[in-house]
Amino acid sequence: MIPTRVLPALAALLLLFGAAPAAAEVTAIATQRSIVELRQENAATAPGDTNMLAFHFDLEPGWHTYWRNPGDSGMEMSLAWELPEGVTAGDIQWPAPERIEAPPLMTYGFDGMVAFLVPVSVPRSWPTGRPVPVKVSADWLVCEEICIPEHGEFSFEIATAAATRKDPGIRPLFDAARADLPVPLPGTAHVTRDAEGPVLVVSMDTTRHYAWGTPYFYAFSGTAIDHPKPQRADWMEGGLALHLPEGAKFPGDGMLDGVLDLAAPDMPAYVISAPVMEGSAAVPVNMDVPEEQRMPGGLGPILLAAFLGGLILNLMPCVFPVLALKALDLAKKGGQDPVLRIRGGLVYTLGVLSTFLALGGLLLWLKSGGTALGWGFQLQNPLMIAGLAWLLFGVGLFLVDLVPFGIGPVGVGEELTRRGGAVGTFFTGALAVVVATPCTAPFMATALGVALTLPAGQALTVFAALGFGLAFPFLLLSVVPVLGRILPRPGPWMEGFRQFLAFPMFASVAWLIWVLARQAGADGVLIALSGMVLLSFAAWCKMRKHGFVALLALVGALALLPRLHMQEAEAATLSAEAEPFSETRLMEILTRNQPALVNITAAWCLTCKLNEVRALEGPEFRALLEETGTAYLLGDWTSRDPELSGYLARNGRAGVPLYVYYPGNGGMPVLLDQILSPDYLRRILTGSEAKS
Amino acid sequence: MKFLTNLALAALMILAAPAAALAAPQIGAPAPGFTAADSNGDSVSLSDFAGRTVVLEWTNDGCPFVRKHYGSGNMQQLQREAADAGVVWLSVISSAPGKQGYADGTRANELTASREAAPAHVLLDPEGSIGRLYGATATPHMFVIDGNGALAYMGAIDDRPSPNPASLQGARNYVREALASLASGQPVAEPVTQAYGCAVKYGG
Numbered sequence: 001m002i003p004t005r006v007l008p009a010l011a012a013l014l015l016l017f018g019a020a021p022a023a024a025e026v027t028a029i030a031t032q033r034s035i036v037e038l039r040q041e042n043a044a045t046a047p048g049d050t051n052m053l054a055f056h057f058d059l060e061p062g063w064h065t066y067w068r069n070p071g072d073s074g075m076e077m078s079l080a081w082e083l084p085e086g087v088t089a090g091d092i093q094w095p096a097p098e099r100i101e102a103p104p105l106m107t108y109g110f111d112g113m114v115a116f117l118v119p120v121s122v123p124r125s126w127p128t129g130r131p132v133p134v135k136v137s138a139d140w141l142v143c144e145e146i147c148i149p150e151h152g153e154f155s156f157e158i159a160t161a162a163a164t165r166k167d168p169g170i171r172p173l174f175d176a177a178r179a180d181l182p183v184p185l186p187g188t189a190h191v192t193r194d195a196e197g198p199v200l201v202v203s204m205d206t207t208r209h210y211a212w213g214t215p216y217f218y219a220f221s222g223t224a225i226d227h228p229k230p231q232r233a234d235w236m237e238g239g240l241a242l243h244l245p246e247g248a249k250f251p252g253d254g255m256l257d258g259v260l261d262l263a264a265p266d267m268p269a270y271v272i273s274a275p276v277m278e279g280s281a282a283v284p285v286n287m288d289v290p291e292e293q294r295m296p297g298g299l300g301p302i303l304l305a306a307f308l309g310g311l312i313l314n315l316m317p318c319v320f321p322v323l324a325l326k327a328l329d330l331a332k333k334g335g336q337d338p339v340l341r342i343r344g345g346l347v348y349t350l351g352v353l354s355t356f357l358a359l360g361g362l363l364l365w366l367k368s369g370g371t372a373l374g375w376g377f378q379l380q381n382p383l384m385i386a387g388l389a390w391l392l393f394g395v396g397l398f399l400v401d402l403v404p405f406g407i408g409p410v411g412v413g414e415e416l417t418r419r420g421g422a423v424g425t426f427f428t429g430a431l432a433v434v435v436a437t438p439c440t441a442p443f444m445a446t447a448l449g450v451a452l453t454l455p456a457g458q459a460l461t462v463f464a465a466l467g468f469g470l471a472f473p474f475l476l477l478s479v480v481p482v483l484g485r486i487l488p489r490p491g492p493w494m495e496g497f498r499q500f501l502a503f504p505m506f507a508s509v510a511w512l513i514w515v516l517a518r519q520a521g522a523d524g525v526l527i528a529l530s531g532m533v534l535l536s537f538a539a540w541c542k543m544r545k546h547g548f549v550a551l552l553a554l555v556g557a558l559a560l561l562p563r564l565h566m567q568e569a570e571a572a573t574l575s576a577e578a579e580p581f582s583e584t585r586l587m588e589i590l591t592r593n594q595p596a597l598v599n600i601t602a603a604w605c606l607t608c609k610l611n612e613v614r615a616l617e618g619p620e621f622r623a624l625l626e627e628t629g630t631a632y633l634l635g636d637w638t639s640r641d642p643e644l645s646g647y648l649a650r651n652g653r654a655g656v657p658l659y660v661y662y663p664g665n666g667g668m669p670v671l672l673d674q675i676l677s678p679d680y681l682r683r684i685l686t687g688s689e690a691k692s
Numbered sequence: 693m694k695f696l697t698n699l700a701l702a703a704l705m706i707l708a709a710p711a712a713a714l715a716a717p718q719i720g721a722p723a724p725g726f727t728a729a730d731s732n733g734d735s736v737s738l739s740d741f742a743g744r745t746v747v748l749e750w751t752n753d754g755c756p757f758v759r760k761h762y763g764s765g766n767m768q769q770l771q772r773e774a775a776d777a778g779v780v781w782l783s784v785i786s787s788a789p790g791k792q793g794y795a796d797g798t799r800a801n802e803l804t805a806s807r808e809a810a811p812a813h814v815l816l817d818p819e820g821s822i823g824r825l826y827g828a829t830a831t832p833h834m835f836v837i838d839g840n841g842a843l844a845y846m847g848a849i850d851d852r853p854s855p856n857p858a859s860l861q862g863a864r865n866y867v868r869e870a871l872a873s874l875a876s877g878q879p880v881a882e883p884v885t886q887a888y889g890c891a892v893k894y895g896g
Contacts, residue, residue: 072829073891075757075853105829105891139856141756146792147890149756149855222886223847226716248716248846249884 029152033063033142038154039115041174044161045132048124051158053089054115054177055138062144064111067097069220069258071107071227075141075149077116082135086123089136093117095180096261096269097218106228107143108218115177122160131157182259182269187239189274191256196455197246200274202260203239214646215242217272219258223249251276264587299458302447303465309444310469316606319436319470321504325399326428326474328494344425345478349471351429353464359433360463363654364456379604380640382520382564386528388434389512390557393532396505397539399498432470435508444674448654511606518603518638520564527564531557577622581635583647586662589631595664596631597685600648600656603638607674608657615676628685629664661685716827717846719883723837724825728784730813731800736782738837745779745874747867748835749811749849750786750828750892752793753803756855757889758831762807764857767832767849770868771810779871783811786823788895793831794818820894830889836870836880845870847885 028037034057041052055077057065066074081089094116097108122132135155142148187204200217215233219225229245242260244250253276261269313319326348363377379385444466451462509532517525538553579585581598589596599616601608615621616632625632637644637656648658651671659672661684672684682688717724723746727737738746749767751758761767774781785800787793795803800814817823826835826846836845849867852859870880 069886070888073831073887073889075855075888078854102891104824104894107891139854141855143890145893146754147756151856223884248719 025156026152026154027156029138029150029154031142031148031150032060033144033148034059034065034150036138036140036150036152038136038156039170039173040156040158041166041170042158043165043167044159044163045122046162046164047122047126047128047160049164050119050121051164052174053118053120054173055118056113056115056173057110058113059111059142061111063142064100064107064109064144065114065140065142066107066109067218068092068094069108069218069222070141071100071109071222072105074107074109074143074147075139077138077140079118080137082137083120084132086125087132087134088121088123090119090121093119093181095177096182096259099216101228104228108227114180115173117174117177117181120158122158126160128160128162131159133157179268182271185260185270185272189260189272191244191274191276194243196243198244198250198256198276200242200244200256200260200272201239202242202272215240215260215262217242217244217258217260219247219256221247221249221251221257223247224251224256224258299461302451302462306444306447306451306462306465307469307472309447310466311472313436313444313466313470314473316436319432321501321508322428322432322435323474324501325498326432328498341478345475347425348429348478349468349475351426352433352471353429353467355430355433356463356467356470357460360451360460361456364459377640379515379602380519380638382516382524383561385512385516385519385604386524386531386561386564389509389516389528390531390535391431392435392505392512393509394535396502396509397536399502399505401499429471433467436470451654512604515604515638524564527560531560534560577625578632578634581633581644581647583643586633589633590662590664593664594629594631595685596633596662597625598633598635598658598660598662600635600637600644600658602636602656605637605656611657611659611674611676615678615681620678621681624682624685630661630685663687717825717835717843719843719846721843722841723835723843726822726825728815728817728822729797730815731795731797731804733797734813736813736815738841741780742841743839745777745839745844745871746837747774747779747781747871748826748828748837749781749783750823750831750833751783752785752787752831752890752893753795753807754792755831755890758793760855760857760860761832761849762809764860766860768807768809770849770865773868774871775810775812777871777875781811783809783814784817784822784828785814786817786820786828787893788820789818791893791895792890793893818895820892823892823894828887828892830887831892832889833887833892834867836867836874838874844874844880845883846887847882848887848889851885853886853888 027039028035030036037056037058039054039056041054042049045051059065066076068076070076077092079089079092083089095110095114097110100107100109100111120132120134126132133155134157135153138152138154140150142150185202185204187202189200189202192199192201216231217225225231225247226245227247231245232243234241234243250256256272256274256276258272259269260272314323366377379388447462447466451459513525513528516528520527534553534557538550538557541547541550541553578599581600586596586598599608599612601612603609624630635641635644635647637648648654648656651658651660651669653671657674659674659676661670661672663670670684673680723738725738727735730736753759753762758767771781785793785795787795795814795816797816800816803809804811804814815822822828826833828835832849834845834847834849835843838844845866847866850860850863850865852863866882866885869882873880
């Protein structure tokens, strides 16, 4: 694409062009969808020299034209030349294309403005001063929703002179067009194969690319790769491995040719000609990443991390109140039938597991459809936040005995969790998972990040391990009766404790409303709070035996939900020292060799908030930034944001918080721990802690 | 752990692949079966034609690339040759309602009559399910299924990715080649090519 800065120059050229058209020349074809102009780089060309021509496209918004491999459909531009004897035209020099998605199809092409360069050589024998007549018949296809073939017969002359003279006015156009051309790869590439399929292994200095763009390989052949499928990149020191979705005819041996776009700002695309080494041992890239984090095979440690992460989740403030309720329940039934207790533990585990697997499966499914998401996606929707707030509010009302048993649909949540039977236990497990989302435990983030890069089967195993960790303490309590004795004896105190537990619930509600304010603004808060008024009114009516009015109030509350809309995200409440995160901004800072600390956070992420209060705010933190000259960039993932999701994924994470420190000297970025302390942060930023 | 793995696998099977994705049929593997209504309202299954060679042709009458082949009579001629050789020719319309090329049965029959086309059936696939099953990306996109029900060819109709009728001169017709190879018991020389044309107008 031609950057906007050359637009004025182009406009000037258009004027020139309009002012002095040569008699029989046709150098522009305009249709309702595109304007194609033919431009010459040289004002005059010496015999024996080459003149670069440009077919400059200006496409109407929504319309696009195609690359040399158009992808799933479409057609590239073709040229038929009429040239005098000895004059030759080369091939079209294609710029790196863009992906044009029309699910389930994907095409490769260009929109807006683009120039295709073609060199034309004038033979040495050509009489100097005599113009070279050129005719070229061009066919190209433009598509929006529908496709229209377009055609142009260009005819013009190439002026000749003793010495080649460039046309200074046209230079910006040609400079920009050349800047868009792919360049030779400063490294080597080959194709190998792992369990999933072909892998393009590129060895090159990735210091400037690391974790920037979403790399994509455009094959020259239309049948080599499956165009719409995502290509997963594993970055490593000294290169990257790009997993290519195999097309109908992947070259079994020989070469895989195409263009690799690293999608890093201001970086060119690279021409790739990679020998395919099927079956032969992969030539390993110099990899600094531990084996188990890189590829499937080392699943064991990841599962262990997931299990530990789940285990620690039990202690997190978001899960604790729900579990306390369950503990009460268990204490009450302390003397009961052990079979019943064990069954309860198993059913609870099943509830946790199936909810984790369902959420994990949903996430994988949405991601496979191309949506940029991460863990916590379920809280990025104001409907979900409001629903969760109401549910916890209802549970709270119930705990303080303001709600009688079974008040219709809204009662379902707490009723289900309260029910003594298997169903209730199952839903306590489910609720524990849902309320656990805002909290990220140590070990958990890494496991989830890796899970999302694994094939679905293995990924779900990781989700299951997380769930198993979360469920484990209760399972243990219910299975080993000796442990049950450490629970306090049942007694009248339980009533009081149960009522007390309503207050953590109400606290969670307060916090959810605050999250909602960030997602859906003051209007959203009004809707959510009105819903709560209606909910409590319904509860009261029900107590007074006005069932019908209660039902009306409930319906009224539910009718409010669709009015909740995502609002343009308010700028995150930035502390004075933070500036909003963008990859472009980060790139700017790093090219200045300034160190940078990136914090990706979300309002609904409790772990993030605790870290911010503890280590990322206040005079001490400010002083640390000043002292080390570190820029602090803050990205807010409270609502969906594909750019941030992509950034998280490239750092091997599926969710927030994410803290990355970029040392100013161009060294490898450091992923910080999920739980920050001021000391730890100081060690990282002052470089007194070696990279982890 | 075994239990967990099984549980994970079970969950995986329930979730399966997202409906929107395109399948990727394999040459030599059994061609995916389907049942669809044809333009006369009759139900047509691939299995109805067991033992016979079947051609699937994705079409969209508004697409310039399709028009090249129908406007010149090229497609109709190929359809007649196929019919004469006992090959079952199924034209498939996967355009969603409201999109270019969508046709109900009446419109599809009108098109067949006005173009003097000779398919055995025109299959109506407004939901795009057969198209997605076969990974049909373009119109025309061609598939040839041999008498054993295995996929023998998929890709373009010929080697001239152009909407210009002049390009038909001297074109190498891959479908004709594949049918000839199958008839003589030879392997198909070019079983996979890149389809060209307009994108199949699937619904959202």
